[in-house]
Amino acid sequence: MMTSIPLEYYLTLSGVLFTIGAVGVLTRRNAIIIFMCIELMLNAVNLTLVGFSAYLGDVTGQIFVFFVMTVAAAEASIGLAIVLALFRNKETIYVDEVNLMKL
Amino acid sequence: MDYTAIAFFLLAAGAVATAILTITRRNPVSAAMFLVVHFVCLSGLYLTLQAQLLAALQVIVYAGAIMVLVLFVIMLLNMGDEEKLAERVNQRRILPMALGLAFALQLAIVFLSEPSPQFAKMAENAGEIGTVESIGQTMFTTYLFPFEAVSLLLLAAIIGAIILAKRRLVTN
Numbered sequence: 001m002m003t004s005i006p007l008e009y010y011l012t013l014s015g016v017l018f019t020i021g022a023v024g025v026l027t028r029r030n031a032i033i034i035f036m037c038i039e040l041m042l043n044a045v046n047l048t049l050v051g052f053s054a055y056l057g058d059v060t061g062q063i064f065v066f067f068v069m070t071v072a073a074a075e076a077s078i079g080l081a082i083v084l085a086l087f088r089n090k091e092t093i094y095v096d097e098v099n100l101m102k103l
Numbered sequence: 104m105d106y107t108a109i110a111f112f113l114l115a116a117g118a119v120a121t122a123i124l125t126i127t128r129r130n131p132v133s134a135a136m137f138l139v140v141h142f143v144c145l146s147g148l149y150l151t152l153q154a155q156l157l158a159a160l161q162v163i164v165y166a167g168a169i170m171v172l173v174l175f176v177i178m179l180l181n182m183g184d185e186e187k188l189a190e191r192v193n194q195r196r197i198l199p200m201a202l203g204l205a206f207a208l209q210l211a212i213v214f215l216s217e218p219s220p221q222f223a224k225m226a227e228n229a230g231e232i233g234t235v236e237s238i239g240q241t242m243f244t245t246y247l248f249p250f251e252a253v254s255l256l257l258l259a260a261i262i263g264a265i266i267l268a269k270r271r272l273v274t275n
């Protein structure tokens with residue numbers, strides 16, 4: 001089945017989603033929400049990879065998405081462990097209240 | 104306009120709307136819920152691109168595993184609504200908005216330029232490459248080494264998460 005949508009539509013959508021994720025990372029204070037915004041950005045890139053894979057007829061893009069998902073899962077476990085350790089030590093997960101490494 | 108195009112526009116609108124809701128909700132639980140809906144929309148978009156395996160993985164891994172983990176931590180910490188920044192609110196809002204606007208402008212320029220005819224329609228074999236068979240064939244031949252390396256990465260992540268999150272035992 002052929003589709004009439006050109007690839008540019010998918011790329012633009014992916015760019016918009018990536019921008020929304022980046023704005024979220026820069027504006028929010030809650031570490032968990034920042035973390036979710038990073039997931040948003042990763043997914044925007046995944047959409048680009050799947051789009052190119054389908055339009056070029058090459059499976060490599062989808063393999064890359066598989067690996068990106070794995071890395072995202074690893075990042076999720078480590079990131080949430082860091083958030084838990086942070087909350088245990090500082091009683092906060094707001095990133096502007098954590099300034100241990102600031103001079 | 105065929106059904107794929109209608110599905111694309113509906114899912115794209117849903118994905119953008121839920122993404123915006125995710126980054127604007129004050130309550131972390133509702134932000135996470137909108138992110139789950141966003142992942143389901145993306146899974147639908149993968150289906151319009153004929154990537155069946157990834158559409159299923161998107162729901163299982165992201166909406167299932169990762170978001171359950173995130174929600175678990177949110178409810179464990181029980182932080183409540185995020186209050187606004189008091190004084191630096193302008194500086195911290197304007198810069199990201201300007202960056203986002205600049206990026207949107209770049210995208211608009213790219214999108215309004217002449218599209219390449221190569222990417223006007225999907226490849227002939229798009230339906231075959233998204234199947235489990237095709238992905239498995241490539242992953243366990245060409246990408247066997249990265250596949251094994253990624254299993255090491257997951258092991259490192261498990262050990263790292265346990266070491267980071269466990270309580271320090273007082274030995275003396």
